[in-house]
Amino acid sequence: MDRNMLNFTVGPVMMDDYLLKENADQVPYFRTPEFSEIMLENEKLLCEFLNAPSGSRAVFITGSGTASMEASVMNFFNKDDKLLVVNGGSFGHRLVELCQIHNLNFTEIKLEYGTSLTEDILKKYENSGYTGLLMQQHETSTGVLYDLKMAGAFCKKNNMFLLVDAISSFLADELDMQAMNVDAVIMGSQKAVALPPGMSFIVMGKKALDRVQNNNMTTMYFNLQDYLKNQERGQTPFTPAVGVLLLLNSRLKNIKENGGAKAVIAHTREIAKYFRDGIKDLPFKMFPQSPASAVTALTSTNGKSAYDIFTKVKDEYKIFICPNGGELKDLIFRVGHIGSISKEQVQVLLDALHQMNTKGEL
Numbered sequence: 001m002d003r004n005m006l007n008f009t010v011g012p013v014m015m016d017d018y019l020l021k022e023n024a025d026q027v028p029y030f031r032t033p034e035f036s037e038i039m040l041e042n043e044k045l046l047c048e049f050l051n052a053p054s055g056s057r058a059v060f061i062t063g064s065g066t067a068s069m070e071a072s073v074m075n076f077f078n079k080d081d082k083l084l085v086v087n088g089g090s091f092g093h094r095l096v097e098l099c100q101i102h103n104l105n106f107t108e109i110k111l112e113y114g115t116s117l118t119e120d121i122l123k124k125y126e127n128s129g130y131t132g133l134l135m136q137q138h139e140t141s142t143g144v145l146y147d148l149k150m151a152g153a154f155c156k157k158n159n160m161f162l163l164v165d166a167i168s169s170f171l172a173d174e175l176d177m178q179a180m181n182v183d184a185v186i187m188g189s190q191k192a193v194a195l196p197p198g199m200s201f202i203v204m205g206k207k208a209l210d211r212v213q214n215n216n217m218t219t220m221y222f223n224l225q226d227y228l229k230n231q232e233r234g235q236t237p238f239t240p241a242v243g244v245l246l247l248l249n250s251r252l253k254n255i256k257e258n259g260g261a262k263a264v265i266a267h268t269r270e271i272a273k274y275f276r277d278g279i280k281d282l283p284f285k286m287f288p289q290s291p292a293s294a295v296t297a298l299t300s301t302n303g304k305s306a307y308d309i310f311t312k313v314k315d316e317y318k319i320f321i322c323p324n325g326g327e328l329k330d331l332i333f334r335v336g337h338i339g340s341i342s343k344e345q346v347q348v349l350l351d352a353l354h355q356m357n358t359k360g361e362l
């Protein structure tokens with residue numbers, strides 16, 4: 001397997017050179033004050049990059065993003081809740097499935113693929129006893145960026161808990177927990193954080209912490225009370241993906257030294273714009289109404305199969321773009337803008353796509 005292909009997917013994505021180098025080192029023993037110190041710093045920096053209210057906490061779960069989605073659903077909610085779940089694609093659908101599996105009382109807001117959540121849609125659910133809203137910031141399957149500020153204001157007005165899956169949007173689009181009134185945020189290691197997969201993180205504000213402490217969970221691995229207690233001293237209940245957490249520390253400190261989360265977000269936006277400007281003469285239509293910076297979701301205006309385009313780019317040009325699964329497989333392919341990507345690298349992809357266009361393959 002060629003591990004050095006250009007990679008414009010949404011995860012795993014390309015890593016910076018200093019991380020690749022560090023990733024070659026041994027994985028150390030971790031029940032030590034030295035590792036604890038690093039973990040406390042990880043917690044501090046995640047909270048800082050989200051502008052989390054003071055007193056917020058972070059936990060580190062070994063498992064992909066979905067593990068933290070499930071832990072959140074299990075720890076923040078119970079049978080007394082009445083929830084609203086936004087489903088605009090595969091990841092919204094995953095939140096719906098989690099609520100079903102855990103027997104929660106919920107109403108699904110099913111959006112047409114590629115469309116935004118509007119104030120008008122939410123208004124219908126006002127004053128109806130809802131206690132929480134679960135949604136993505138960026139529905140990665142369709143590329144839609146939801147308006148979290150609007151959703152947060154709705155939740156504040158209706159005294160609802162707001163849980164946001166920001167797995168693909170953290171460090172790609174702005175997320176300000178205080179300004180957007182978000183109670184808990186889920187992140188993963190292999191999207192814009194641009195590390196190997198294996199870890200996910202949850203940052204919790206006061207309301208989230210209260211919910212965790214007052215809930216009765218029947219789970220061992222996903223009991224957040226246990227994670228919070230251990231993280232007080234910079235540890236986790238079980239062996240974490242130690243190597244990824246050490247890389248996380250290097251990555252977060254590097255970001256902090258180079259202008260903070262804002263700088264990564266600005267770079268992502270710039271890369272996305274460079275790509276979007278570069279495809280204006282190609283037979284593509286941008287799929288979503290309000291596109292996120294992390295990804296450009298495209299359909300062929302010539303009706304060509306999106307999956308065939310993905311396969312050709314992979315096999316003939318040795319470049320990964322990102323296919324879609326399920327119903328969207330032949331309709332949408334995506335080009336990611338997260339991870340360690342330069343304009344020169346985007347240009348290689350643009351050249352490949354233009355060559356394919358000349359050959360009538362798009």
Ligand SMILES: *Cc1c(COP(=O)(O)O)cnc(C)c1O
Nearest residue numbers: 064065066091136140167168188
């Ligand atoms: C990638 C992603 C996930 C989780 O995926 P994992 O494969 O479990 O890491 C969840 N939500 C969104 C929005 C994502 O982009």
